[in-house]
Structures are given as structure tokens and as C-alpha cells.
Amino acid sequence: MARIPQNLVEEIRERVNIVDVVSPYVQLKKQGRNLFGKCPFHEERTPSFSVNEEKQIFHCFSCGRGGNVFSFLMEIENLSFPQAVAKVAPQAGVDLDEAYLDNDQNVQVDPEIKALRELYEEATKLYHHLLVNTASGEEALSYLTSRGLDEKTIDAFMLGYAPEGNILYDYFQTQKVDYQLLRKSELFVEWSDGSLHDRFANRVLFTIRDSAGHPIAFSGRKLTQNDDEPKYINSPESLLFNKSAELFNLDLAKDTIKKKKHVILFEGFMDVIAAFQAGVQNGVASMGTSLTSEQIQRLSRMTDKISISYDADMAGQKATKRALDLITQQGRLSAQIIHIPDNQDPDEYLRSNDATAFNQVLVHNVEDPVTFNLRYLQIDRNLHNQTELFSYISDALVVIATVKEPVIREQFLRQLANEFDLSYEALQDQIRPILLQKQAQRSSGATNTESGNRQKARHQSFPDNQIIKKSVTRIEKAEQILLAWMLRDNDVWLQVTNRANFSFQDVPYETLYMIAMAYREEYQQQPATDMAAFMDYVQKPELTRILASLEEIDSELFMDREQVSEYIRVISDEAPLEEKIRQLSRDIKEANQLHDHARIAQLSVEYMTVLKQKQTKNLDN
Known part of the structure; x- marks a missing residue:
């Protein structure tokens, strides 16, 4: 399949109105500058799905989805980018050549990605052959059959065996595969002298494939009882393998x-x-x-x-x-x-x-999730202790309050009352303010659909007029505003990129930053002012959602250039401390569950030290 030229993609997008494409799926009503309706991607009572006809983008203030006309079709109909373009083309009056139609079998890819895929394909075949056809693989094959797997299943999942030694490296040497390609593949471990050695040895291999069926990584299970070795060794992330997505x-x-x-x-x-x-x-x-x-x-x-x-x-x-x-x-x-x-x-x-x-x-x-959460809350709690029982009841009521259906909520309350011999009426009294608080939060959220009403939902801290979900951290707020500013203002872009070693802390923002670099190189260093066009370049729905949310940031936040340095400082200085605080908090919780008092004391000292560092930085600024 030939790649659809970018100018043809832009022509198709510019010749259709996103409202016409969205309307068959969502009943839209004009409210202020935008059109609103109930989001098609999740259940909701109050419309929070917004379409901006001027910018030709959509954004749901509730679930966060967003993008342009192609992103919408990719999300709603589970299409690839070429399939979405092909679906819109007739509405735009454009006849696409069949060479551009996506058959999911022959998608044009970067030559290096193609070479790595071929490398993994060969490695998978070799490891599978060693498992099912050689004497060295007999022990591994016996292990798999003892686990109940038959020949057909072993073949379907292309399970393999990696013997001792460097058989994979030696095989690729005979094929004269480029050394740098082998390094990038992560199939090998590089020693200090620059030599490459097979990453997997004497292990059963589970082949990890992407959604198109291409092998992209392995997970190797040891066959020996050697306690010095980890039970599993997994491929590290590579150009092919992103473990968070696969x-x-x-x-x-x-x-x-x-x-x-x-x-x-x-x-x-x-x-x-x-x-x-x-x-x-x-x-x-x-x-x-x-x-x-x-x-x-x-x-x-x-x-x-x-x-x-x-x-x-x-x-x-x-x-x-x-x-x-x-x-x-x-x-x-x-x-x-x-x-x-x-x-x-x-x-x-x-x-x-x-x-x-x-x-x-x-x-x-x-x-169901509520029953699980109620049972989970009882873990590591002595419910014969009155203090711990009352603590459990308070937490349980918060969980039960998430149930929307009154009849089902009543059933859970009665179960709780019967289990601990409590008054049902007393539990009703105790849960009532929790329910009222949730209702108030939902009502507050409903005001966010109109542009004017959204002013009421803006936060009162850093910055105090930002339109962002309450769950967003101070650091992510800084990342949102700074990235949006960089995309629209060339001077801000240069101010940030001229700083040595700057990077965004959250992976999606750093990814968009890197994509924007490539975009600017391709378009003669022009800012990404046409967000719908930049979304075409990005294509990935999870990233176009972020771009759509950036468009909702109040333009007044881009007036004071002195704030750029403040956002950079927050991202560069505060983020590492915040992550350390979160990790220590998790470690302390784990130590509590293990009743490891010495470790709790040690971690608590570290926790307080890092908190003081954070407070000192805040005072200095």
C-alpha cells in the first residue's frame, strides 16, 4: 500500500466539515462558539463532548478524547489512519487511488523498522526451530508439554528455546547483518568491549507480537532451579517494543x-x-x-x-x-x-x-468492582479492633457511594449492616453527605460545557485561570501550558529548545515534543498553528487527545513571557522530587503491609528529608 501524500490528506480534511462527520454519531447543539453533545465513547448524562467548527477539532471534557476528523473515525470505528482518510474522501469529493487503500498487510514503514522486523522474524523462526526440531530443545519442549500445551498451540504462539552460547549472534553473522542494526534490536547484550552476546540463554521463549502479528520482543523463562537468576528475563524497550502499549x-x-x-x-x-x-x-x-x-x-x-x-x-x-x-x-x-x-x-x-x-x-x-473493593479494603485490617472497623466502615461507604443505582446501593448498605451488626439507618445517615458531595461535583462539572460557565471551574492555583481537570498535577499543568505555548509561538520554542538537556517529565508530552521537532524540520521550522494539520502528522489517538485539550487553554496564559522560565523550572526541578516522594510513599505503604518496622523508620526519615527539600525549593521561588 502506497502512503497517502500529505497534501492529499490535507485536501481531504479541508474539504469536509467535522460537524458533518460527527453528527451521525452524536446529536450536536450549538452552545456559544462550539457545538456540544453526549460523548459517544462513554456513558454520560450531561453533554461534555465539544466540536469546534472553526478549528475543526473535537474534545470531550469528561473522558479526554480529542482530535480532528480522522482521529474521531479512528476512535469510533477502530480504523487505521489510512482507513479513516479513505472513509472521509468520498464526502470530500476525492477519489482515492486503490494503491492508497489500507489492507493491513503491506503498510509502508520506515526502512530501519522494516529491517528490525525482519530480524525478529528470523530470530523467532530460529528459536522455534530449536525448540521443536533439535535435541537441545527437548527439555524446553518437555516443560511446555508438561504444562498441557499441544503441538498446535506451541506453533500458533511460535514459542521457542534459546540454548546456551551465542547461537543467534553467530547465525546473524553468517547472514552478514549490520552490527549497528544488531545493537539496536535489543536481542543482544553489549559488553564493555563492544562485543554482542545473546540476551537469552537456556530459556523457554514466549514470543511477543504486535497487533499486526509482527514479533517485537521475547520473554524468557528459566529452566534451571538456579536462584541466582531471575525467573523471567524480558526484552527491554526498543524501536519496535513499547511495553506500556503492547x-x-x-x-x-x-x-x-x-x-x-x-x-x-x-x-x-x-x-x-x-x-x-x-x-x-x-x-x-x-x-x-x-x-x-x-x-x-x-x-x-x-x-x-x-x-x-x-x-x-x-x-x-x-x-x-x-x-x-x-x-x-x-x-x-x-x-x-x-x-x-x-x-x-x-x-x-x-x-x-x-x-x-x-x-x-x-x-x-x-x-463486580464494588464487591471486590469492599473485600479488598478488609485486607490487612483487624476488624475485631473497633478503631480499624470504624475506619473500614468509612472507606466502605465511600466505595458504596460510587454506585449510581439507588436499589443496588441500598443492597450493599444492607449487606454491610448485616455483616457487622450495624444500624442500616445509621449507615444511611453517614453515606448521605458523601452522596451530596458527589452530586455537587457532578453539577459543578455540568457547568463546564459553556465557554462562559467554564470560567467557574478554573483552578485557583498555578495558574489560577487554567481550564484543566482537577486531577491534573501542578507539574502536568506546567507541561500542558508550556507545550501549547511552544507549538504556537516560535520565540518560546527557541527559548525552550536552546536550554541544554531540557525534557518533559511525562512520556506523552515528551513524545509530542519530539514529534513537533520532526514536524518543524519537515515544514521549514514553522510553528504548529494549524492544530488539525498537526494532528494528521501525529495520528496516534492518545496523543491527539492531548493536543485537543491544549486548544482549550485560555489564550491569556500566553501573554506573560516571564512565565515560560517558571514552567521550565517546575518541570525540571520539581518533577524529580515529586516522583521521589511518590515512590517513597509507595515503599512505606508496602513496608507497612509487611510489618517491617525498621524499614518504615528508615523510609520515613527519607520521606521527610525529600519533603523539606521540596518546601525549601517552593520558598526559594
């Missing part, structure tokens, strides 16, 4: 996920593979147990329901809690938790039960 098995699962409108999130690769072999083909796993916003966004474009089936141990329960919180924040997917009987993981259960029993578990052993 999901194991998405390439094989995506069609079933779209068809069933349901995805199951497992904790381990073996869980996904065993479930797939048992006929459950809509399962994926994140890279490790920490689900990310990027992964949720990818899934939300395919489905509206997610089931979490993590391990029953403490690590699995913590991971489930983190995943639920993140899914709730995103507001697009409905979630439930699957419990495997006898505290087994899915892979273990399938080795002792058949596929029918497993499918019954997936349907019937489910728990």
Missing part, C-alpha cells in the same frame, strides 16, 4: 474481542495460552501485571467490557485493584473480576479440569 496475544485475540465485545485480562502468558487452547480466544495479558492507560485505550476501541482474571495471591489482588482503578478513571469499559476456584491461576485450573469447566468458571465465578 498486549500479549492481541494479534490473535482482536477479532474475537471485537465480535464478543468482551476481553479477558490474564496475569501471565501461560494463562493466556492455556485459555486460548481451551477455546477462550479473547484473552490478553499486559507486559507484567501493571495495566497502563495506553493498553486500556487500545482495548476500549474494540470492546466495552473487560474481565480481570489475575492470580489470587496478594500481588495479583493488588494488581487487580490497580487495574480496576485505572479502568474506572478511563470511564469507557465496564469491568468485572473472575475468581478461579481454590486460589489457582487459570493455567493450573485447566491442567486439572476440562475446557467446559473452565468456561463455566469464566461465566459464573464473577464479582
